[in-house]
Amino acid sequence: MALINYATREVNCKIVYYGTGLGGKTTNLEFIHKQVPPHVRGEMVNLATPTERTLYFDFLSLDLGSVQGFKTRFALYTVPGQVEYNASRKLILNGVDGIVFVADSQQSRWSDNLASMQNMVDNLAEYGLNPDDVPWVLQLNKRDLPDISSLDELKHALNPKGIPTFPAIAHQGHGVFDTLKAVSRAVLARLSG
Amino acid sequence: MAKPSGNLVLTEAGVHALNALTGKLQQEIQARAVLLIEKSGQIITAQGQTSTLDTLSLAALISGSFASTKALARLLGEKHFKTLFQQGKSESIFVVQLETTDTLAVIFGPQATIGLVKFKTMQALDNINAQILALYTNKKPTLSNLSQSIDNLF
Numbered sequence: 001m002a003l004i005n006y007a008t009r010e011v012n013c014k015i016v017y018y019g020t021g022l023g024g025k026t027t028n029l030e031f032i033h034k035q036v037p038p039h040v041r042g043e044m045v046n047l048a049t050p051t052e053r054t055l056y057f058d059f060l061s062l063d064l065g066s067v068q069g070f071k072t073r074f075a076l077y078t079v080p081g082q083v084e085y086n087a088s089r090k091l092i093l094n095g096v097d098g099i100v101f102v103a104d105s106q107q108s109r110w111s112d113n114l115a116s117m118q119n120m121v122d123n124l125a126e127y128g129l130n131p132d133d134v135p136w137v138l139q140l141n142k143r144d145l146p147d148i149s150s151l152d153e154l155k156h157a158l159n160p161k162g163i164p165t166f167p168a169i170a171h172q173g174h175g176v177f178d179t180l181k182a183v184s185r186a187v188l189a190r191l192s193g
Numbered sequence: 194m195a196k197p198s199g200n201l202v203l204t205e206a207g208v209h210a211l212n213a214l215t216g217k218l219q220q221e222i223q224a225r226a227v228l229l230i231e232k233s234g235q236i237i238t239a240q241g242q243t244s245t246l247d248t249l250s251l252a253a254l255i256s257g258s259f260a261s262t263k264a265l266a267r268l269l270g271e272k273h274f275k276t277l278f279q280q281g282k283s284e285s286i287f288v289v290q291l292e293t294t295d296t297l298a299v300i301f302g303p304q305a306t307i308g309l310v311k312f313k314t315m316q317a318l319d320n321i322n323a324q325i326l327a328l329y330t331n332k333k334p335t336l337s338n339l340s341q342s343i344d345n346l347f
Binding site: 001003004005006007008011012014042043045047056057059061067068070073075077087088091092094095096097191192 | 200201204209232233237247249260261
């Protein structure tokens with residue numbers, strides 16, 4: 001649940017980038033970190049293995065400006081995508097306000113995407129939540145690679161309810177900010193009375 | 194003390210009261226900083242030399258570190274580890290879980306001993322627990338007309 005501080009007039013929201021290993025979650029955060037001016041973001045924190053795979057989480061804070069006199073601050077987290085790190089993924093979902101599910105469009109990762117989506121549903125259930133309770137958006141990443149599934153196929157499999165979906169090439173920045181804007185809007189809209 | 198239900202809503206009076214309690218603790222042990230961290234890893238209040246610290250990253254890391262400790266306890270068959278102590282040469286961190294499962298972190302240097310930090314922190318804990326518990330409400334916090342202004346952010 002977003003933390004509203006009436007004393008400092010701040011709204012703090014937690015957004016988690018979820019998805020299969022090597023799908024591009026960290027790349028999304030790295031691109032955001034590179035693009036936004038230093039005065040609106042903090043330093044990026046990476047807890048990675050020696051081979052630069054996310055071990056626990058990546059973290060980046062962003063100040064997106066003011067709405068209704070409240071400063072909006074977003075804490076962006078990634079989860080480790082590798083199957084064996086489920087305990088960490090579960091912990092990071094604690095208090096989540098919005099989710100970006102980053103799918104890997106390659107045909108070879110089809111079943112990994114489905115497994116990761118199911119894992120997200122299972123882990124949200126541990127906090128008494130289901131995906132309808134949490135604003136989330138879908139990013140279909142790696143659209144520049146050969147042998148990718150079509151957008152329609154991926155949407156059909158991962159997004160039967162028609163949530164906002166964004167094709168992306170995260171390492172080039174395509175779709176990264178569209179995705180971030182959509183999830184931020186959805187989180188703030190949830191707070192709006 | 195009962196577990197809290199509902200959402201944490203930081204009212205002006207509530208934040209002032211928490212600032213007073215954590216500020217007193219920080220003064221008593223001459224801590225570098227005292228951070229009150231919500232369970233999702235967000236800062237509730239920060240007292241001390243906060244301008245020289247990246248408090249947002251610290252809060253996320255302390256919260257993550259403490260969450261791992263709790264998961265570790267469960268794996269070992271412990272109900273929970275209520276405290277965590279990380280000792281460095283010039284900076285150390287003592288973290289304790291509140292009744293609300295939020296955390297209180299004290300960052301301190303060599304001028305304070307861990308014994309003093311533990312004693313004073315535990316002494317302050319009851320009042321901090323009571324104060325923060327009172328800020329939990331079943332009412333969903335909302336900001337009116339927010340959606341009209343959201344587009345201005347981008």
